[in-house]
Each structure stands twice: as C-alpha cells, then as structure tokens.
Amino acid sequence: MIVSEVLRSQGRFSVGAPRIPWLALVATFTAATLVYGLVMGTWSGRSTQVLYSGLKAPLLLGGTTLICLPNFYVLGAALGLRDDLEAALRGIVTAQATVGLALAAAAPLTGFVYLSGCGYAGATLSNGVAFLAATLAGQWTLARHYRPLIEGNPRHRVALVAWVMLYQFVAIQLAWSLRPFIGDPGVATTFLRPESWTNAYVDAAEAMRLVLGR
C-alpha cells in the first residue's frame, strides 16, 4: 500500500498533501535501500561484505541528503521560495524513497546477474546501471512534485538544478569514500578501504592524465 502510494505520489504522499509523512518515507527509504545493499554485497560470497553493503547503501543516499539539506534550505529561502519549502522538501524526501524502492525492485535483477556468473567488472556494471535507473526514477518523482512549484514560480527551477548538482557532486565522493560495496575478490573484507579518504575527482583527473599520456 505504502509502496504504491509513494511511487504514484498519491494519498499521504501526493503533491500538495498537507503534511510530510516523515516516518513512513524515511522507513520506506531505509528498508528498501537496505534490501538492495544486502543483495549488492552477495557477489563477494562473504557474509560480512553482505552486512557492510546493506548498511552502506542507506548511509550513502541518506548521508548525501543530510549533507546537502542545509544548502537546500538557505538557497531556497534566498531565492524567495521559503513559503514553498515544505512542498519542495516533500518532493526531495519522496524522491529519495522512490530511489530506494527502485533499487529494491532492481535487487532481484542484480541477484540474477550475479547468479549468471558475471565477473567483478560485470557486477560493478550491473550495480552502476541499477543506481542510474533508480536515480532516474527519483528524478521522475522529483519532477512530479516540482512541476506545480515551477509553474507558480520559475525560480524553483534554479533551486532544483542547484540541488541536483550539489547532490550528485557529494554523492559521487561519498560513494567513493564508502567503498567497497561489492567486494573485490582479491582484497580482504573491510568496512572502508584504507585509501577511503581520498578524493574521487582528483583520482579521476589523475587517471585521465595517465590515459592521455601526460
């Protein structure tokens, strides 16, 4: 029932509902991402990795949201959108729950890919595709909630673009820091890699330099 209402943005979760059902949304998000995380970790065949991945999936998406929320509030208020804050926040949180549910829905597919005997690269790719698809599903919900807001005040578009950009920027780094999610077969299972606290963007630039032969 809750799942259907969240995905359809109906009932308590509809656009313009009087209150944000925080508890239901956070619980849905946490449970759904936990399920996906547990499945994600099964490729390694190690129970500790399964547990770690189960914990890290909600930590990644929830942590990113928490880091970015203060800026979402202040930027919205500075753009003169303070009165619509609750409606915008409802969109953000419902979109997060949608991402979680889409990931949970992708869990059987990921498990199937694992069972089909894919290698480490295949497992990484299938998880990347699942996260991409879930992000698009989240954007769908976000757009549904933001449509009336943008019609009422086009400045909401600026706030939305800023949110999406900052969220992606932080999420990439947090995902980098929280590795491993799948569990490299050649490396012992740890909650975080020893080189966790390095920078994804600096490493990407370094890799690019090597590829380009500079």
Next chain:
Amino acid sequence: MFGSIDSLLRGRYTDPDRLREGRVELPIVSLTCTCLLLGGLYGASMGLYSALARPGMDGGMQVIASVIKVPLLFLATLMVTFPSLYVVSALARSRLRGPEILRLLLAAIAVNLALLASLAPVAAFFTLSTDSYPFIKLLHILFFVASGAVGLNFLRRTLPGVLEPAGGTEVQVDRTGAVFRVWIGIYGVVGAQMGWIMRPFVGDPDQSFSWFRPRDSNFVMAFFEALTGTFGG
C-alpha cells in the same frame, strides 16, 4: 538570532514599498552577530584542512585564524565598497541615506554568509576525504563565488527599486541600473582581492602557520594555479 536571518531570507525586511519610502528596518545587532557566527562556522570548515594536515598548534591556530578572518573579510569588503555605492545612490537621488544603504549591504552580506555556512557541511566532508590542497582551494573558491552570486542577486533584486529616482525618465532608470551593475563588478573584484590579501584561510600544508602571507601575485593567478594543480598535472 537565526530568526532574524530567516526573516531576512523571507524578504520581511526588504519590502519594496518600505524601501521606496527610504525605510530599511533591520535588527542590526542581531544580524551582525548572526553574520559573525555564520562566517565563523564556514571559517572553521576552511581551517579544518590545516588542522588535519598539520595536527597540533599550527593546525589549531589556522582554524582560529579562519574563524576570525572569514567574517572580517566580508566586513572589510563592506567598508571598502560602501562609499562607492553611497555615491551611486546619491547621484541617482535615491531616497536611501547612508545608514540605510549600510543596512542593505549588511543584509546582502548576511544572505551571502548564510549560504556559505549552509555549504560548510559539504566543505567539511570534502576536507575529510581529500589531501589535495589545490582541490580544496578550488572548492572554497567555487563556494565563495556561488554564495556571492546569490548575495549580489539579493541586492540586485532589492536595490534598483530604491535607487530609481523619483519620477525619473526611462533613460535615467537605465543609467542607474547600468551604474549599479558596474558597482556589483567592483564589489566582486574587491571581495576576491580582499580574500587574496587576507589569505591563508585553508593553510598550505607545506608552510608553517602565519596570520597573513606576503602580498604577491593576485587572486586570478592563484585561481588558475589551483586549477592546473588539480586537473593539469
């Protein structure tokens, strides 16, 4: 204290009708304290890099210095650019007098600092997860530019109405707008260079702590050096 910044962000202090009457009613003391607090908070996130790279006295001093210097940077920029805005306002025969203009600028700075402080968790997170000094410098420059743009946009939305001369012709209104845009440019350049003069805020891990560095080069050169340091090899 945060009630004042919330009211400011909601536009309660910058009602266009009141501004046209030349009234800017801001809780100066409360807003100034909030500015100091918000600036200090972001300053702490800047100094954190040094505290992690050089644990001990040097790193701790850099945190303290950055907490003090970030609000000071905005205050100094305000002092340097206020006279020019006052002259523009007077030439445009605005109804606002000196103290009201000062209050408006304080409001814009408060918006700027509120946005910066809201980015402090992001800055702190990246500081914890990188040891690249050029990257952290670039990140802070990006955050300063983004929050400065929003702060100046706040001023841009507020000021033209009050700078507009009573019964002025369309040409006069356009001219006032153009002069104001020039002033915004001056404010941006002064702010950037003031930041350069008051550096270090982050603290180079290869140098010992100092409150200020020798005055050489400029902000633009440093920006391109950080850019090439991060992405150019």
